[in-house]
Amino acid sequence: xxxxxxxxxxxxxxxxxxxxxxxxxxxxxxxxxxxxxxxxxxxxxxxxxxxxxxxxxxxxxxxxxxxxxxxxxxxxxxxxxxxxxxxxxxxxxxxxxxxxxxxxxxxxxxxxxxxxxxxxxxxxxxxxxxxxxxxxxxxxxxxxxxxxxxxxxxxxxxxxxxxxxxxxxxxxxxxxxxxxxxxxxxxxxxxxxxxxxxxxxxxxxxxxxxxxxxxxxxxxxxxxxxxxxxxxxxxxxxxxxxxxxxxxxxxxxxxxxxxxxxxxxxxxxxxxxxxxxxxxxxxxxxxxxxxxxxxxxxxxxxxxxxxxxxxxxxxxxxxxxxxxxxxxxxxxxxxxxxxxxxxxxxxxxxxxxxxxxxxxxxxxxxxxxxxxxxxxx
Numbered sequence: 001x002x003x004x005x006x007x008x009x010x011x012x013x014x015x016x017x018x019x020x021x022x023x024x025x026x027x028x029x030x031x032x033x034x035x036x037x038x039x040x041x042x043x044x045x046x047x048x049x050x051x052x053x054x055x056x057x058x059x060x061x062x063x064x065x066x067x068x069x070x071x072x073x074x075x076x077x078x079x080x081x082x083x084x085x086x087x088x089x090x091x092x093x094x095x096x097x098x099x100x101x102x103x104x105x106x107x108x109x110x111x112x113x114x115x116x117x118x119x120x121x122x123x124x125x126x127x128x129x130x131x132x133x134x135x136x137x138x139x140x141x142x143x144x145x146x147x148x149x150x151x152x153x154x155x156x157x158x159x160x161x162x163x164x165x166x167x168x169x170x171x172x173x174x175x176x177x178x179x180x181x182x183x184x185x186x187x188x189x190x191x192x193x194x195x196x197x198x199x200x201x202x203x204x205x206x207x208x209x210x211x212x213x214x215x216x217x218x219x220x221x222x223x224x225x226x227x228x229x230x231x232x233x234x235x236x237x238x239x240x241x242x243x244x245x246x247x248x249x250x251x252x253x254x255x256x257x258x259x260x261x262x263x264x265x266x267x268x269x270x271x272x273x274x275x276x277x278x279x280x281x282x283x284x285x286x287x288x289x290x291x292x293x294x295x296x297x298x299x300x301x302x303x304x305x306x307x308x309x310x311x312x313x314x315x316x317x318x319x320x321x322x323x324x325x326x327x328x329x330x331x332x333x334x335x336x337x338x339x340x341x342x343x344x345x346x347x348x349x350x351x352x353x354x355x356x357x358x359x360x361x362x363x364x365x366x367x368x369x370x371x372x373x374x375x376x377x
Contacts, residue, residue, distance in 0.1 A: 003029060005066060006041060007294045008073050010094040012064045029064045033126075035297040035304075036214055037067055040124070040147060042301065043205060043216055044074050045290035046283060047122075047145060054121040054144050060109040060134065061127050065091025069098055076122070078102035081109050113137040125149065130167045132189060139194040139201060144219060146201065148190060151212045156182030158270070173270040175238055177316045179208035179353040184315055186213050187274035191229045200225035205287060206278035207308060208353045215278075235271030236315055239264055243323070243364050245316045247275055261363070277313045284309045307352035312359040317351040318367065320358060327368060334358065337371055344370035 003012050012029035048054055055077050059068030062080035064087070072078040072095060080091040080102065091104040105112065113123070114137055123142040125131045126149040138146050150156060155164035157178035164172040168189040172181055183206055194201035194217070201217035202225070208214075220226070234249040237256060241264035248254060255269040288305035291298050324331040331337070334350065341348035341360055351357035362370060 003031075003066075005034060005296060006038060006070050006073075006292075008066075008069050008094075008098050008100075010064055010066050010069055011090065011097070012066075013090070029066060032210065033212075035209060035300050036126075036149065036212065037070060038291070038295040038297045038301050039205075039207075039214070039287070039304070040067065041070050041074060041295070042287045042290040042292075042305075043147070044071055044076065044122070046286035049286060050283065051144055056118065056120045057122045058109075058113075058120040058124060059091075060112075060123060060125050060138070062091040062104060063087050065094045065104065067124060067126060068102060068104075069094050069100060071122075071124075072100040072102045073098065079120070080104040081107050081112050083108050109134055110137040113141040116141070119143050121145065122147065127151075130155070132167050132193075135190055135193045136196075139190075139199055139219070140197050142219060146190075146194075146217045146219065147215070148186070148217070149212055149214050150182075150186050153178075153182050153211055153213065156185050156213060170272055171270055172273075173236075173238065173268040175268065175270075175316075176243070176319050176322060177357070179213075179357075180315065180317055180351070181236075181270060181273070183208045183213045183215070183278060184273040184275070185270075187215060187278065188233055188272055190215065190217060191226075191233070191274060194219070195226040195230055198223040198226060200229050202229065202280075203274075203276070203278050204280040204283045205308070207304060209304065229274075229276070232274060232276035233272040234275045235269055236273065236275075238268040238270070238316075240266040240268065243318070243326075247315055249275060261365070273315065275315045279308055281309050304352055307350055310349050311352055312347055312349050312361070314359045314361065317354075317357045317359045318364075319354070319356050321356045323364070323367065331356075332371075340371045341367065346370065 057071045057076040059080045062082040068078045068080040088104045088106045095102045121143045122145045123138045124147040129152045131148045154160040158172035158174035172185045200220040206215040235253040236247045238245045239259040242262035244261040338348045346362040348360040
């Protein structure tokens with residue numbers, strides 16, 4: 001079948017909702033990842049404004065080649081790589097049918113990156129499952145930007161904890177804020193991987209959407225910058241009784257024995273996770289400006305990017321509905337709820353991945369008190 005997306009037309013052998021490109025034995029196209037690809041194209045446009053010399057782009061797991069084709073349509077010198085001969089042939093065909101230059105090669109991406117004499121300005125990893133087996137090669141051989149998708153959200157957020165420990169060398173915990181947990185576990189692992197090569201992998205845009213996490217990491221060759229990112233790693237301590245959460249920086253955890261708010265001993269500690277900002281606000285605004293009308297998910301992308309630009313940097317969020325249920329209240333409109341927090345002197349924003357999630361610097365008792373008037377009304 002033929003699919004038109006973002007101004008290009010590609011042939012795809014299948015389209016299965018909920019599947020991921022490259023999964024299984026067949027090559028197929030995943031329509032649910034169109035938002036991911038639209039944001040990627042907007043990032044590529046905005047990044048050229050930031051660094052005009054970027055030129056080469058590696059689509060490391062090409063599958064149908066749609067991601068590489070769209071990058072080529074933006075003027076990038078594209079290489080599509082895949083271990084599947086049918087995928088390579090299809091990617092080559094889709095480049096040709098759009099009259100775009102670029103090559104498709106049948107190579108394992110790790111072998112390609114280590115063997116290739118060239119260094120790619122942008123390396124895009126979009127595997128089925130965890131990207132960790134490909135991270136070393138990407139950070140060792142990319143020049144400017146590494147883009148990474150992870151679809152194994154259960155290990156990332158702690159639902160499959162032992163798998164998360166094995167893959168990401170971090171202790172994840174399954175909490176209410178599992179999208180945030182997964183995103184920061186992924187960033188922690190990637191930052192530590194890049195640091196082994198004395199490189200800083202600086203998050204300039206990151207989001208958790210649907211069944212995946214997606215991060216864009218700008219590389220800085222200064223070891224001191226890498227040290228700074230390592231200093232932004234640390235631990236979150238979470239009380240399962242009163243929902244209080246605190247965090248501490250550093251690679252050595254000091255978990256409390258009891259909650260200093262309620263005295264409970266049902267505490268979870270997660271880490272080391274990344275505690276710093278997951279994006280560069282100015283760059284996110286540039287990406288939002290680069291979203292085009294030809295994109296099928298343009299409206300969704302703009303809402304996502306607007307939320308990301310405004311979002312607080314706190315490493316956890318609260319769920320409004322859970323809090324209100326715990327307090328035996330009905331949940332008011334989120335805008336009114338957040339306005340009450342801000343009027344009480346706290347910072348508060350929506351979280352980008354859920355309509356009922358919000359971030360704030362207020363504690364649970366402070367949230368309850370600040371929003372009590374709305375409940376009374």
